[in-house]
Amino acid sequence: MSALYLRLSTLTGLTVRDLLRQNVLYLILIPAALTLLTLPLFTALTFEEQIKFMRDFCYGTMSIFGLFLAIIATAQSLSNDLEQKTIFTILAKPLNRWEYLVSKGMGIGLILFFALTILTVLSAGLFAYQEKSLLEAAIGNATHPLSSQELQRFSDQLWSPALLMAVLILYLKLILMVGFTLLFSTVASSSLFTIFTSLMIYLIGHLQSTAREWVMGSEGLSVGMKWVVGLLSVILPDMSFYEGAERILLGATPGLSYLIPPLGYTFFNLLWILGLSTWIFESREFR
Amino acid sequence: MNSSLSLQIRNVQARYSLAWNRKAMVALDDFSLDLKAGEIFALLGPNGSGKTTLFKLILGFLKPKQGSILIQGEKAGTRKARAQVGYLPENPYFPKYLTGREILETYGGLSGLSRGVLKDRLEPILELTQMSSFAEKPLHTYSKGMIQRVSLGQALIHDPQLLLFDEPTTGLDPQGVDLMKEAMKKLRSLGKTILFTSHLLEQVETVADRIAILYQGKKLVEGSMNELLKENDAATIQVKGLSEEQLSGVKGALYDFGASAVEVTPRSGSLENLFRRYTK
Numbered sequence: 001m002s003a004l005y006l007r008l009s010t011l012t013g014l015t016v017r018d019l020l021r022q023n024v025l026y027l028i029l030i031p032a033a034l035t036l037l038t039l040p041l042f043t044a045l046t047f048e049e050q051i052k053f054m055r056d057f058c059y060g061t062m063s064i065f066g067l068f069l070a071i072i073a074t075a076q077s078l079s080n081d082l083e084q085k086t087i088f089t090i091l092a093k094p095l096n097r098w099e100y101l102v103s104k105g106m107g108i109g110l111i112l113f114f115a116l117t118i119l120t121v122l123s124a125g126l127f128a129y130q131e132k133s134l135l136e137a138a139i140g141n142a143t144h145p146l147s148s149q150e151l152q153r154f155s156d157q158l159w160s161p162a163l164l165m166a167v168l169i170l171y172l173k174l175i176l177m178v179g180f181t182l183l184f185s186t187v188a189s190s191s192l193f194t195i196f197t198s199l200m201i202y203l204i205g206h207l208q209s210t211a212r213e214w215v216m217g218s219e220g221l222s223v224g225m226k227w228v229v230g231l232l233s234v235i236l237p238d239m240s241f242y243e244g245a246e247r248i249l250l251g252a253t254p255g256l257s258y259l260i261p262p263l264g265y266t267f268f269n270l271l272w273i274l275g276l277s278t279w280i281f282e283s284r285e286f287r
Numbered sequence: 288m289n290s291s292l293s294l295q296i297r298n299v300q301a302r303y304s305l306a307w308n309r310k311a312m313v314a315l316d317d318f319s320l321d322l323k324a325g326e327i328f329a330l331l332g333p334n335g336s337g338k339t340t341l342f343k344l345i346l347g348f349l350k351p352k353q354g355s356i357l358i359q360g361e362k363a364g365t366r367k368a369r370a371q372v373g374y375l376p377e378n379p380y381f382p383k384y385l386t387g388r389e390i391l392e393t394y395g396g397l398s399g400l401s402r403g404v405l406k407d408r409l410e411p412i413l414e415l416t417q418m419s420s421f422a423e424k425p426l427h428t429y430s431k432g433m434i435q436r437v438s439l440g441q442a443l444i445h446d447p448q449l450l451l452f453d454e455p456t457t458g459l460d461p462q463g464v465d466l467m468k469e470a471m472k473k474l475r476s477l478g479k480t481i482l483f484t485s486h487l488l489e490q491v492e493t494v495a496d497r498i499a500i501l502y503q504g505k506k507l508v509e510g511s512m513n514e515l516l517k518e519n520d521a522a523t524i525q526v527k528g529l530s531e532e533q534l535s536g537v538k539g540a541l542y543d544f545g546a547s548a549v550e551v552t553p554r555s556g557s558l559e560n561l562f563r564r565y566t567k
Binding site for chain 2: 089
C-alpha cells in the first residue's frame with residue numbers, strides 16, 4: 001500500500017470515528033428518524049395522494065436533515081481540530097494539507113452515506129407498514145374498491161428502484177455542500193460563520209438558474225454585467241443539476257441521463273473547490 | 288547547507304500582524320541557530336519571548352517574514368522536512384476514546400507507515416516511553432504524565448532526526464520528569480537532535496548540551512552549558528589535608544601552609560542566576 005493511501009485512509013478513519021462519537025450526528029439523525037416516524041399520522045389523503053406524499057415526505061426529511069448534517073459536521077470537524085489544537089499534531093506529520101482536506105471530506109462523505117442508508121432503510125420500513133395499512137383500508141372500502149391493476153401500479157410506484165437513484169442524486173448534492181463548507185472552513189475562524197455562509201450558498205444555489213435566466217434575458221443589462229453574472233454562475237452552485245431527483249419523485253422513469261449531469265457537475269466542482277481550498281489552507285498560518 | 292547540521296536557521300524574523308492596522312508585533316527577530324546531530328539544545332525565555340513561535344516556524348505553521356530554515360537540508364514546512372521532525376506540544380490533545388497504542392498507530396498511519404513498519408516501531412517506543420503497562424487502556428483513564436508519554440511516543444513514531452519538545456516536563460511528577468530526561472539522553476545517544484523549551488532551569492541544566500536565552504523575540508545569549516556558566520571573575524579552590532583553622536588563611540600561600548594537594552578550578556554559577564541576569 002502506498003504511503004499516500006495510508007495517510008488518507010488513516011485520517012478518513014479518524015474523522016469517521018470522531019463524528020460517530022460526537023453528538024452532532026445523533027442530534028440530527030434522531031430528529032430525522034422521529035420525523036419519518038410521524039408519517040403514519042398523515043391519513044386524511046386519498047390512496048394516490050398518500051403514496052406521493054410518502055415519497056415526498058421521506059425524501060424531504062432526508063434532504064433537510066442530510067443538509068444540516070453535511071454542513072454542521074463539516075464546519076465542526078475543522079474548527080474542532082483548531083480549537084482542541086489537534087491540528088498541530090496532525091499537520092506536524094508528513095501530511096500534505098490537501099490530504100488533510102480530502103480526508104476530512106471523505107470521512108464526512110462516509111458518515112453521510114451511513115446516515116442516508118439508515119434513513120432509506122427506515123423509510124422502506126415505513127413504506128411497508130403504510131402499504132399494508134392502505135391496502136387493508138382499500139380492500140375494506142366497499143364504495144371505491146381498487147382493481148388488482150391499480151393495486152399493482154401503486155405498489156410499483158411505492159417500491160420503484162428509481163427512488164434509490166433519487167437518494168443517490170441527493171447524496172451527490174450533499175457531497176457538493178460538504179465541499180463548499182470545507183472551502184469556507186479554510187478561511188473562517190468560527191464554525192457559526194461557516195454554517196451560515198454554507199446555508200446561504202445552498203439557498204443561492206436553488207435560486208441560481210432562475211436568476212441567471214432572468215438576468216441573461218433582460219435587455220437593459222450591459223455585456224460586462226452579463227459576463228460578471230456568467231462568472232458568478234460558474235462559481236456559485238447550481239442546484240438545478242440535481243432536479244432529476246424531484247422528477248423521479250414525480251414519477252419520471254430515470255435513465256443514465258438523470259445521473260450523469262449531477263455526477264459530472266459534482267466532480268467538476270469538487271475539483272476546483274479542492275484546488276482553491278488547498279491554496280487557501282496552504283497559505284493559512286496557525287498561531 | 289552543512290550536511291552534518293540537523294537544523295539550520297538563518298536570520299529569521301517572524302511578525303504577527305495586529306487588527307485595525309496597528310503596527311505588527313515582532314515575535315522573533317534576526318534569529319539564527321545551528322544544531323548538530325546528537326545534541327540537546329534548550330531554549331529558555333519568559334512567556335512571550337518567541338520560543339513556541341520558533342517551533343511553529345520550524346513546523347511550517349508560521350512563515351518567516353525573512354530568513355530561512357532548513358531541516359536536514361529541506362526547507363521548513365515541506366512534507367520532506369516534516370518527515371524529519373517529531374513534535375511534542377506543550378498541551379497535547381488526542382481523542383480520549385483511543386488507547387495509547389491506537390494513538391501511536393494512528394499517528395504512524397498519518398506518517399504513511401505500513402502495518403509492518405509500525406509493528407517494528409511500536410515495541411521499542413513503548414519500552415522507551417514505559418507505556419507498555421497502560422497502552423491498551425483508553426486515554427480518558429490516563430494521568431497527565433501518561434498522556435505526555437503517549438505524546439512523546441507519537442513524536443517518535445516516524446523515526447525523525449530532529450525532535451521539538453515544547454515544555455516536555457511541565458506538570459509532571461518527579462518520576463515523570465526523570466523518565467523524560469532519561470528518554471532525552473537515550474535519544475541523544477541514538478544520534479537524535481533535540482530542541483526543547485523549559486521553564487524548569489534545574490532540569491535544563493542536567494540534560495542540555497547547549498542553551499540559548501530568548502527575550503522579547505531576540506536571542507540574548509547562546510553557548511554550551513560549561514561556557515555560559517563559567518564565571519571568569521571567580522574561582523573555586525579545593526584543598527585537601529587542611530584543618531578548619533588553616534583554611535582561614537589559605538588564600539595567599541596555600542603551599543606555604545603545607546597542603547598536600549591544591550586544585551584550582553573555575554567556579555560555576557547556576558543556570559537560574561544566568562537566566563535571571565539576562566531577563567531581569
